[in-house]
Amino acid sequence: MIRLFAAAAAVFALSGVVASPAAARPFTQKDLVALDRVSDPRISPDGRWVVYDLATLNARGAGRDHAIMKVATGGTEAPVKLARGAAARWAPDGEHVFFIAPAGAADQVWSISAVHPERPPQQVTDLPTDVGAFRLSPDGRTIVVSMAVIPGQETLTEIRRSLAEKAAKTSSGTLYDHLFVRHWDTWSDHTRNHLFALALGSDGKATGDPVALTQGFDGDVPSKPFGDDGDFVITPDSRSLVFSARLAGRTEPWSTNFDLWSVPLTGSAAPYDITADNKAWDAAPAFSPDGRLAAHRAMKRPGFEADRFGVILYSDATRTSREIDAAWDRSADQIAFAGDAKSLYVEADDVQNVRIFRMDLASGATTPLTGKGHVGAFDLARTPDGDVLTFTRDTLAGPPQIYVMRPGGAPVQLTHVGEAALRGVEMSPYESFSFAGWNNETVHGWIMKPHGWTPGAKFPTVFWVHGGPQGSWEDSWSSRWNPQVWAGWGYGVVMVDFHGSTGYGQAFTDAISDHWGDRPLEDLQKGWAAAQAKAPWIDASRACEAGASYGGFMTYWMAGVWSQPWKCQISHDGVFDNRIMGYATEELWFSEWDNGGTTVWRNPANYERFNPIDHVADWTTPMLVIHSEKDFRIPIDQGIGAFTALQRKGIESEFLTFPDENHWVLKPANSLMWHDTVEAWLKRWIG
Numbered sequence: 196m197i198r199l200f201a202a203a204a205a206v207f208a209l210s211g212v213v214a215s216p217a218a219a220r221p222f223t224q225k226d227l228v229a230l231d232r233v234s235d236p237r238i239s240p241d242g243r244w245v246v247y248d249l250a251t252l253n254a255r256g257a258g259r260d261h262a263i264m265k266v267a268t269g270g271t272e273a274p275v276k277l278a279r280g281a282a283a284r285w286a287p288d289g290e291h292v293f294f295i296a297p298a299g300a301a302d303q304v305w306s307i308s309a310v311h312p313e314r315p316p317q318q319v320t321d322l323p324t325d326v327g328a329f330r331l332s333p334d335g336r337t338i339v340v341s342m343a344v345i346p347g348q349e350t351l352t353e354i355r356r357s358l359a360e361k362a363a364k365t366s367s368g369t370l371y372d373h374l375f376v377r378h379w380d381t382w383s384d385h386t387r388n389h390l391f392a393l394a395l396g397s398d399g400k401a402t403g404d405p406v407a408l409t410q411g412f413d414g415d416v417p418s419k420p421f422g423d424d425g426d427f428v429i430t431p432d433s434r435s436l437v438f439s440a441r442l443a444g445r446t447e448p449w450s451t452n453f454d455l456w457s458v459p460l461t462g463s464a465a466p467y468d469i470t471a472d473n474k475a476w477d478a479a480p481a482f483s484p485d486g487r488l489a490a491h492r493a494m495k496r497p498g499f500e501a502d503r504f505g506v507i508l509y510s511d512a513t514r515t516s517r518e519i520d521a522a523w524d525r526s527a528d529q530i531a532f533a534g535d536a537k538s539l540y541v542e543a544d545d546v547q548n549v550r551i552f553r554m555d556l557a558s559g560a561t562t563p564l565t566g567k568g569h570v571g572a573f574d575l576a577r578t579p580d581g582d583v584l585t586f587t588r589d590t591l592a593g594p595p596q597i598y599v600m601r602p603g604g605a606p607v608q609l610t611h612v613g614e615a616a617l618r619g620v621e622m623s624p625y626e627s628f629s630f631a632g633w634n635n636e637t638v639h640g641w642i643m644k645p646h647g648w649t650p651g652a653k654f655p656t657v658f659w660v661h662g663g664p665q666g667s668w669e670d671s672w673s674s675r676w677n678p679q680v681w682a683g684w685g686y687g688v689v690m691v692d693f694h695g696s697t698g699y700g701q702a703f704t705d706a707i708s709d710h711w712g713d714r715p716l717e718d719l720q721k722g723w724a725a726a727q728a729k730a731p732w733i734d735a736s737r738a739c740e741a742g743a744s745y746g747g748f749m750t751y752w753m754a755g756v757w758s759q760p761w762k763c764q765i766s767h768d769g770v771f772d773n774r775i776m777g778y779a780t781e782e783l784w785f786s787e788w789d790n791g792g793t794t795v796w797r798n799p800a801n802y803e804r805f806n807p808i809d810h811v812a813d814w815t816t817p818m819l820v821i822h823s824e825k826d827f828r829i830p831i832d833q834g835i836g837a838f839t840a841l842q843r844k845g846i847e848s849e850f851l852t853f854p855d856e857n858h859w860v861l862k863p864a865n866s867l868m869w870h871d872t873v874e875a876w877l878k879r880w881i882g
Contacts, residue, residue: 221646221683222620224870227674228252228863230613232259234587235282235572236597239289242576242583243268244309245609246283246292247597249276256863263294265309266609268583268599274610278307278316282328282424285309287335291399293319301325304340306399320393320401323355327388328417328424331395332433337460338393338401339408339429339436341417343386349407374448378781379420380825380857388415390427390438392460406462414440418453425479425529431486435459437469439478439491449783451476451500455491475502479529483536484577487511488556490519490539492527498784498792499708501665503701506530506541508556520559524700525552534577540584542570544698547627547639548670551586565606569671571595585609589672591641591679592622621646623682630725632718633694633706640691640722641668642730643678647685655737655881656687658723658761662744664695664707664715664789675859675866676743684874686881687733691722709791711745711773712752712805719749723760737881741765741873744829744858748773748807751837754818755810763880765873767821768829768858771837773806774799779830811840817847819876821869823856849876 232250239245245266250259261281266274277283280296286306293306296316304319304326320326320340327341345357361384369382376383389412391405409416416438417426427438441453453476456466470477475494482489489509494502503526509516520527525543532539539554541561549569552561565588573586581602588606589595594613598606625643632638645654659676661668668690678688692699693715695707706714727733740761742750747769754764770776777786777795787794791801803809818841822834831852841848851872853865860869 220620221685222617222622222679223683224680224867224874226616226620227677227680227870228866230594230616232674233264233595233597233610233612236585236587237283237285237574238268238576238583238585238599239285239309240287240576241289242578242580242601245574245585245597245599246277246285246309247610248281248283249274249612252863258862263292263307265292265312266597268585268607268609270599270607270609275312277309277312278305280305280316284329284331284424286331286399287333293329293331293338295326295329302327304329304338304401317399319395319399322405323351323358328422328426330424330427330429330436332429332460333431334433336395337429337433338395339427339460340391340393340405341388342391343384344389345385346387346389346413347411349389349391349410351404373443373445374783375443375781377827379827381420381827387412387443388417388419388422390416390436390458392436392462406460408436408458408460408462409438409440409466410462412440412466413443415443416440428480428482429460431482431484433460437480437489438466439480448781449498449787451494451498451784453477455480476500476504477507478504481530481532481539483532484534485536488532488536490530490532492530493518499788500782500785501663501697501704502526503704504528506539506554519556520554520561523554523559523561524702525561526697526701526704529573531573531575533575534582540564540573540575540582542573544667544669546698547641547667547692548698551584564600567670569669590670591625591643591672593617594672622679623648625678626729628725628729630721632721633714636694636703638692638694638718638722639699640689640726641670641678642726643682643688643690644730644732645685645687646683648687648732650732652732653734653737654685654687654732655739655877656689656733656735657681657877658719658738658740659688659690660719660740660742660746660749661690661692661696662742662746663697664711664745665697665704666745667692667696667698669698675861680870681877684877686877687730689723689726689730689733691719691726693718693722708789709801710805711748711789712756715749716752716757719753720757735760737762739763739765739877739881741767742769743767744769747829750818751807752805752810754816755807755813758814758816761816763876764816764818765821765876766818766834766837768823768826769833769837770807770829771833771840772808774802774808776829776833777802779832781827808836808840811844814840814844814846817880819849819851819873821851821872823853823858823860825855825857828858 235248263277263283264274280294283294302325305316307316329340390408393401396402455470458466474497492504496502529542551564568590571587576583584600587595597610600606747766750766820838838850
């Protein structure tokens with residue numbers, strides 16, 4: 196349990212950010228937007244180097260440029276830039292790094308020598324459309340790439356013809372005969388992400404025509420919109436590929452049935468479904484170094500995207516599968532085999548933190564390898580001296596940095612991105628708290644002090660409600676909802692992991708399904724009271740509530756059933772009419788599961804049980820509504836409807852929208868306007 200840090204210096208020490216002794220300036224939205232960002236660490240096969248992505252604000256401030264950086268794992272050398280690009284991956288030779296970067300009008304795979312970075316990058320692929328993700332075979336002779344193509348039109352000639360036909364099209368109309376006409380923030384163009392294998396010549400360049408591995412397959416590999424090379428892996432013998440994908444058909448919007456499929460790298464056979472018996476989600480295939488064991492993550496309940504991911508182990512010797520970790524009440528994320536093939540490294544949410552665990556294959560026993568904070572992506576090198584891990588780590592006090600951890604050792608920080616920019620900035624201290632919530636079960640939360648806090652004084656406070664709803668307020672850094680910015684404005688911040696949050700066991704997560712408006716509301720009410728008891732500096736007479744996504748729903752719900760504590764509210768991309776949400780959202784499995792596993796027309800009462808629109812008559816609190824036009828998860832009409840209700844009732848309200856943003860606000864200039872608008876709203880209503 197994290198206790199209140201005695202000074203800002205201790206907070207910086209936890210996150211790896213060094214504070215100036217004279218630190219006084221608060222952290223601002225301009226700092227948040229301007230900070231460089233590190234991600235995607237990948238370690239060389241010998242464990243000597245890590246390459247990673249460094250994203251920096253471009254000169255115009257309109258977007259971010261990406262660079263491939265290299266740093267020694269000894270921790271004594273400054274990082275060096277290898278090339279512009281992203282998605283860097285080591286070749287099996289341990290010398291070359293492959294990555295994705297523009298080549299004319301399309302993104303292609305390139306390579307560069309990490310030993311001789313002075314040599315210019317070499318273009319590896321020359322394909323007619325973007326390469327979305329790639330994998331190198333363990334023997335270094337094959338590269339597998341993904342491209343968006345029309346299923347069945349997968350030769351180079353057919354791909355070029357379909358692109359030409361699209362460019363020559365004069366009508367703006369698109370005809371659909373099944374759903375997912377739009378997904379996340381993109382309208383369907385009828386393409387699918389498919390996989391292709393290309394031979395690599397002695398010069399490291401792709402040769403010959405690509406071999407379609409998923410020819411005619413009715414599904415996306417990687418999955419849309421956030422899939423990557425973690426969705427597919429080449430077997431250690433370099434002969435086959437295993438990928439995770441969901442058949443589309445007409446059921447895709449209400450199905451979570453991802454399966455694992457196997458296909459030979461020669462393309463000589465169609466993909467074979469190897470997990471057909473499980474009608475729920477199978478993901479993240481991984482192999483032991485010798486190929487005798489395979490593992491993947493699997494859910495058990497079809498239609499539920501927030502079910503627990505257990506870890507399934509397959510033995511080639513016995514031809515049997517079993518769940519390793521049946522008694523471990525955490526949901527596995529990334530998994531990877533240890534070099535000795537006797538254990539797995541598993542990443543998972545764990546009570547306000549995200550950790551890496553070692554999981555023993557024989558017993559299922561898990562041992563945490565990392566402590567407090569949020570671990571992002573990890574990678575490992577299996578060396579003669581043991582496994583060397585690299586990963587990102589961040590906290591509520593500082594942004595992600597790259598770390599390396601050797602066998603039996605503690606994590607060593609390799610990067611110090613942002614330290615210079617944050618010198619002279621004082622981060623606000625925070626502490627964890629807990630209380631008895633719904634069903635008298637323990638609920639956790641965070642309290643962050645405002646910048647300028649002094650003993651005995653009272654401070655205005657904002658009460659955050661997280662989205663998901665199966666999410667969590669972790670000890671982690673955010674580039675969007677970052678409490679350090681709000682604390683920098685002079686506000687305390689209270690965050691509660693109500694029932695439905697992740698990292699506390701599956702029963703705790705399940706508790707919110709079909710209970711959006713009662714169990715979590717009880718936790719929030721009790722959490723607000725517990726926070727005031729824990730932090731008497733909270734001025735409850737000057738409090739504002741704010742939430743996004745499910746948190747936006749809860750903002751609308753509170754406005755009708757629990758508005759008394761709030762001088763103002765802020766709803767970002769929230770659900771205003773739960774019934775229309777059941778028709779208009781694209782991923783229908785989410786809405787249907789969380790409303791009792793049924794459709795709107797079969798049981799409309801389920802959708803009306805906790806429907807904010809039915810309580811508009813009781814709305815009185817001033818509200819800022821934010822909703823963007825490319826949000827197809829919770830379409831913009833939900834926000835417009837709420838703003839219409841507020842205006843028609845004569846309630847003080849404002850509406851902020853962005854035509855070029857989705858469920859998140861990502862563009863730097865838009866992020867600044869978002870924060871400026873929120874800050875002005877808070878100042879107007881709570882000082």
